Amino acid sequence: MRQAQREPRGRDARRPALRVFAYARRVKPRSRYLARLRRRDGGGCVAYDPWPTAADVADAVSPPYEGAGEAGDWAEVVVSDGVARGAVYARAGSALASLIDIAARHGLDPVFPPAVEREVEALFEGAGEAPPGTDDPGLADLSELPFVTIDNESSRDLDQALHLSRDGDGYRVRYALADASYYVRPGTALFDEALARGSSFYLPGWMVPMLPRRLSEDLVSLNPGVPRRAFVFDMHVDGDGRCTRTLVIRARIQSQAKLSYDGVQAWLERPQSATAPWSDSLRLLAEVGQKRIEDATERDVVRHRRRSVEVGLEAGVEGLRSFVMDSAMRNDVERYNEQISLLCNVEGAKLLAAARDDAGMQAIFRVHPSPPAARLEGFQAMTETLGALHGLAPWRRGEQSLAAYLASLPWEGERARASRAIQRQAILINVRSTFSDEAAEHHGVGAPVYARFSSPMREIVGVFLHKELWESLHGESLKAEGAPDDETLRAAVIEAANRSKALQRRLTALGNRLAIDQLFARDVEAETAPIRRGTVMGLTHGKLHLQLDDPAIDVKLYRADLERALGVELRLTDGDTAWRVRGDDGREVAQVGAPLDVRVSHRDVGRDRWVLLPLRAPARS
Template sequence: MASPPLRVPRWPAAAPEGPDFAAIRADLDVPEEFPADVLAEARRRAAQPRLPELDATDVPLVTLDPLGSRDLDQAVHLDVLGSGYRVSYAIADVGAVVELGSALDAEARRRGQTLYSPDRRTPLHPPELSEGAASLLPGELRAAALWTIDLDADGEPVHVDLRRARVRSRAQLDYRSVQGQADAGTLPEALALLPRIGGLLQERAAERGAIELGTPEQEVVAGPDGGWTLALRGDLPVEGWNAQISLLTGRCAAALMLEGGVGVLRTLPPARPEDVDRLRRLAPALGVEWPADTGAGQVIAGLDPAVPMHAAFLEEAVTLLRGAGYTPFDGALPEQPTHAGVGAPYAHVTAPLRRLVDRFGTEVCLALAAGGEPDPALRAVLPELPGLMTASDRRTREVERAVVDATEAWLLRGSVGRTFRGVVVEAGDDAGTVVLDALAVRARCSGPGLEPGARVEVRLTQADVDARTVRFEVVA
């Protein structure tokens, strides 16, 4: 999977009763408050924003994000161009407000990325910038890196232009509302072609062998009773189409970097043949048809995560997407430049307000697109980015897992001994993982006869909120 636009939760007006998420962040060393010098610098930059000379405010861009978002990285407009299409994609120009070597830069490197908890956002940059002067808020004049990508009738890029420009978003749209408009055939003009272009890009991705699992994610949300609860959340179709615009831009950025001989790619090696063979052998037992001449990505694209045996197959398919990393280069090209989840070379450049590496990738691309070379100080930072992003990714995963684990234990506290129905999504020797029907809980389960995709009755044996642990056993 290729890290499409980051998901942003909605925060309730008042914190519901539940686990202590602040304690989890403290335990995992999440940086919360910004130092005074960083805040002072952010306020100075927000008060005197630098705007590019190129005026692109005539492009009627709109943003598309989860409801309530304020850190708006991307604004888009889609149009017909001859027999093909034009994608105008404005990315917040964080490099215009965060200078190399500044206090803001040092703090962003310490944080790595914005971290989202159920009760609050821990931003990469101070809100004065990330939710204010640098965010592509509607009606505001903003500095942006404007990608103009021309596609042929099949959705393949034929021309790419990138330059700094001043832009003004016309509207802030949200996924659920836009999905309703797509279903009703009433999409706004800027996004009227999103189903068509997004669908074409998905088709081309399948042909490249791209792998997107699409499994629903556990999400902690405010419940109707005033407490926290869990939900399994899958992407709406409009989110998938929108992600394809981001992935398209990342592919164009990678191509620009490889041609220029300098940059930082998001890479994922091809799946190991033994992992593909193992998955192919498992397919018949889980009711998955896998024709001999079909790649794993195409098989996966045709599955429905709501079908228990398909969900179990998708869990097993995670083994195909191991080994993701960041690959900087300067001069000699990487031996392995591709991202197997995308089916092509790919770079992060579309979320600079929320992910550190995107600012550096964008600056490299802007220099190369202008026919020049990246600044030596910028090039010197590229080798540091893999370590910074790996540490940040690890901390984010640990926080997300701890938050879900604590919420699972909180919801099930006092229910030890009760039985539940569920589906086995992973199994080994006398142990496995089960997803409950009644709650979006995913936990370890012990007992004989566990088979992926099987429906089982399980008994809760442990729900420890402090240890963030939930355990079940199969009911004989």
């Protein structure tokens, strides 16, 4: 059926068409790339370049390869005189190779185009002892303050550093963000490539950066012991944790330590003398972070309690051969640090909203609408059913906020599983957030406006917003000659940001699937497949959603598989919270919020899924 083309109206009529940037991202043949080795007629291998090309450039013949490696391996190669020479990057069949396969299928090239590499080299040309850009006389000098970064132990692209101090009855919070927009300017190959990528992309234990690593892990990253440019939010916070004033400056800082969430958590939990120059700052982080959490609770911001599963790569005798999964709850320090980041993004969004009358301001907001009324009504009905089954109080909309209700649920004891199932259903009533040029609420943060300033090396939105805010506040242009106009750029940035966020969700699912495949394959290969206990999180007519206890991953059981294995017909009952055997006895097979023991039976190759079958339902604990 053909559809009539709608004439643009309202804001759509004023929005310019997206410009197609002329910068050719890929030109073949390339002299350096990550190659898939393929068997060559007559022996040996060729180095195949699988990454995307410009549409008008024909693929070159894969050059012969010289170096270690076999067909199927991935190798880093440099081509000269028609021959590719290099070394193995990932062995065929390894976990790392499977991740690179995923990246290649989605066009995520870890190697940057020559034009980008030349611009990076130019940044360092003629630099003196100070890192390029850090000797700028226009920078405020905050290098004596004991800033520190707090991130995961393995992180190397350090976007944020913080320093907290007393300010009368309140606090002064300085939140320094890597000044990527100074180096990555519209009109350059660096910006165009970052825009084409949209963000950095993360797979288990491996990532494809938005910016070249010489920037994202070196010159721009807030590494300890070296001067760095920073975009600093100087925020004054009162004794209740509310921000009363914010100033944005560009400064030179020098982080004094690269700390980890677990390390700071351990430091705060054991009594010790204040020996490090940042000791007071960390103690104040805990104070301000807790006050911000309490303030969020008063504003009825929903806090979802959930265990995260970290999927990484495990080294073996032949490299990164397998996946490893670790389940954990976020610790307090990670939540405190998150609160400072959220505060920075809210304050930045307020500045953007206040400057919207500026004719040149092109703001981008992160918008998250409240759940629709129909979903809230359905959730309330579900809590009434599960509450009656598991001895929990139901949610009474209009009498109690959703945040207060979820906080009241028990997280220990025999009803903890039912609480987790209710928590999962509460997450599912939300709608997805998006990037937009319209200022609107962010329900998940509990803020009237919100913007993503805090990840300028990982998201193109951060680069663009830093540029826009600085130009609005100080009138200094941060664009190269010949760059597109800002309104066109904003439209392209919004499209890239929303696209990259959707792609990251897909990559996360694919990466986790590889880890699950490895886990369940080992179960099937075992002499006796292990029993895995989990919590039934939800039921539909065709599927059962189960979260395993260890590792805390989500898996599906299919009704058709169970009916074939058990020789019965199942029906969905009890307000869509139970599967029962159809017939006179109505025996319960699964109940939302109850435990369920399962074994991996086999892999259904035709349907590309694992078949898990339940054992006898265990006692509810």
